[in-house]
Each structure stands twice: as structure tokens, then as C-alpha cells.
Amino acid sequence: MYKTILVAIDGSAVSEKAFEAAVEQAQAWKADLHAVYVVETGLFTDIPVDSKLEVMYSLLEQEGSGALERVKELATKKNVVVKTHFEQGHAGDTIISKAMALEADLIVMGSHGKSNVDRLLLGSVSSFVVEHSSVSVLVVRS
Numbered sequence: 681m682y683k684t685i686l687v688a689i690d691g692s693a694v695s696e697k698a699f700e701a702a703v704e705q706a707q708a709w710k711a712d713l714h715a716v717y718v719v720e721t722g723l724f725t726d727i728p729v730d731s732k733l734e735v736m737y738s739l740l741e742q743e744g745s746g747a748l749e750r751v752k753e754l755a756t757k758k759n760v761v762v763k764t765h766f767e768q769g770h771a772g773d774t775i776i777s778k779a780m781a782l783e784a785d786l787i788v789m790g791s792h793g794k795s796n797v798d799r800l801l802l803g804s805v806s807s808f809v810v811e812h813s814s815v816s817v818l819v820v821r822s
Contacts, residue, residue, distance in 0.1 A: 682709040686784040691747035694790035698820040702788040717744040719768040772808030
């Protein structure tokens with residue numbers, strides 16, 4: 681039985697499928713549903729801060745806000761309440777930390793992201809979460 685479900689989203693099609701699976705689980709278990717979007721700041725640790733980095737971060741922030749708004753709309757259509765969270769950091773660690781902070785007992789996430797590069801990065805994020813999470817993880821494939 682699940683009481684609190686955390687779904688990691690990134691705005692991709694597989695992320696939307698993961699969200700739909702999380703909604704189904706939340707409905708089935710009458711669980712609280714949370715969605716998290718993580719800006720992966722670990723990618724930028726070796727890059728000097730300049731205006732290009734600020735522009736990139738701003739674009740990622742906008743993308744995250746849009747993705748969170750989209751899941752709110754999808755949840756409303758399914759008569760489900762979702763609490764959204766915008767985080768930054770190492771995606772895998774941040775997802776696990778957020779799950780612990782929320783006392784989530786299920787993490788739902790997609791198997792990969794939006795592009796071939798995201799597929800490599802986010803595939804490794806889902807692998808990291810599966811390997812390091814102390815709670816169940818449902819990985820949704822496209």
C-alpha cells in the first residue's frame with residue numbers, strides 16, 4: 681500500500697507517461713501525489729558563471745515551470761490533486777532526497793528523457809534512483 685507517491689518529471693513524452701502511471705497509482709491507493717522537476721546543476725559545476733550560463737539556467741527554469749503546470753492540468757482532468765516541487769542539484773540525489781523529505785513510499789519516473797543526450801543522462805538518473813533508493817521505484821518505459 682502506498683500513501684505518498686513522488687513522480688519525477690522532465691517535460692518529455694515518457695515523463696508524461698510516468699505521470700499518468702503515478703496518477704493511476706495515486707487513485708488506486710488513495711495516495712498523496714507529488715511531482716518534482718529537477719534542474720540538473722551538476723552539469724554546470726565546472727563551467728565559469730557568465731551570462732550564457734544564466735540564460736541556460738533561465739531556460740531550464742522556464743521549461744521546468746511549464747512541465748509542472750502541464751502535470752497540474754493533467755491531474756485536474758483526472759480529479760487528482762498534485763503538489764509540485766521545483767528543485768535543483770544532482771537529479772538522482774535530489775529525487776531521492778525529496779522522496780525522503782516527503783516520506784514517499786513510491787517513486788515513479790521515466791526510463792529516459794527528451795533527446796539522445798537526455799536518454800543517456802536520464803537513463804543514468806533512473807538507474808541511480810533504482811540503485812540508491814530505499815523505497816520502491818516504478819520505471820515507466822516509452
